[in-house]
Amino acid sequence: MTEQFRGLMAAFPTGVAVVTTFGQDGEPWGMTLSSLSSVSVDPPTLLVCLRYSSPTLDALVRTGSFTVNLLHHEARPAAELFSSGDPDRFRQVAWEHPASLGGPHLVDDAHAAADCVVDHMHRTGTHVVVFGKVHTVVHRSAAQPLLYGLRRYASWPRSA
Template sequence: MPRAPKLHPSPSPPLADADLRPFMAGFPSGVAVVTALDKTRTPHGMTCSSLCSVALSPATLVVCIRSASPTLRALRSNGRFALNLLHEDARSVSDLFASGVPDRFARVPWRMPLGAAGPHLSDAAHAIADCVVDRTTEFGDHTAVFATVGRVTLTEDRQPLLYGRRRYARWTDAAAVPAPGEGDAGVRA
């Protein structure tokens, strides 16, 4: 059998920076609000959909935040933050924390339970993780914040808010579609 010729990859020309936003809009995700207190105990927060779990043991996640963000400064100075996963009826809270409105926390109920790492948006969240910053890594115009999760609070009767293609969707509507193989929509032999 003839051998395939050895390939010697030539250096590729550098790629121009692509606008990543339309690409990532095609990857729907849940919606979260990162909240933190600064050293003066002033609350800061921002909507974030760029997050993922990193490890189960120790429980670790990463959130990516614009490097110039006041919320990033607050969580770096305090070393702690809360990650509020919004429920499907909390679109207005997502919009509020995505805006530049300076008095966001005066417009939404929040609390600081004993041991909380950042403000809890309990009325708007279906799940909240209290996190301790482990390390940060700057890359381009964003900073990846790796954090250990110390406590998770879940609300079983609320469903997630989804976001993709620059639109919101309700988990309840998405979950109403039968799973593959369920009901009459399943594959038949």
């Protein structure tokens, strides 16, 4: 059933994001994800799903805030870097510390970012669903989003 389920979800294209946060010592943490969804407009709330064993999740739980960086179509290298587990990933991308609560903003790779405060969490299986109340949204560019489906990256079609 595991492979059948993976095949099912691979057939559902989605956007690509990097969720980021800071550890208690100020160290940046982050990971690529495609499990992101809008939950409510009032109050603005979204959800992200992170692996239970993720150090990014540990840091997020401790700080209580995070940022969702929506990657643009030329940011595939960042998506791959943040899914690799490379401990030096933040030395390989441009990022800045937001003035508000949240995590690092990937200034060259994200076309938009949402800073969130953790509202609540729910563990299911190997992942934790994190509900975040959005308090700041930054639009950096009108670049096309990076998509992922059928186990490969793509850009939004120009004719769309």
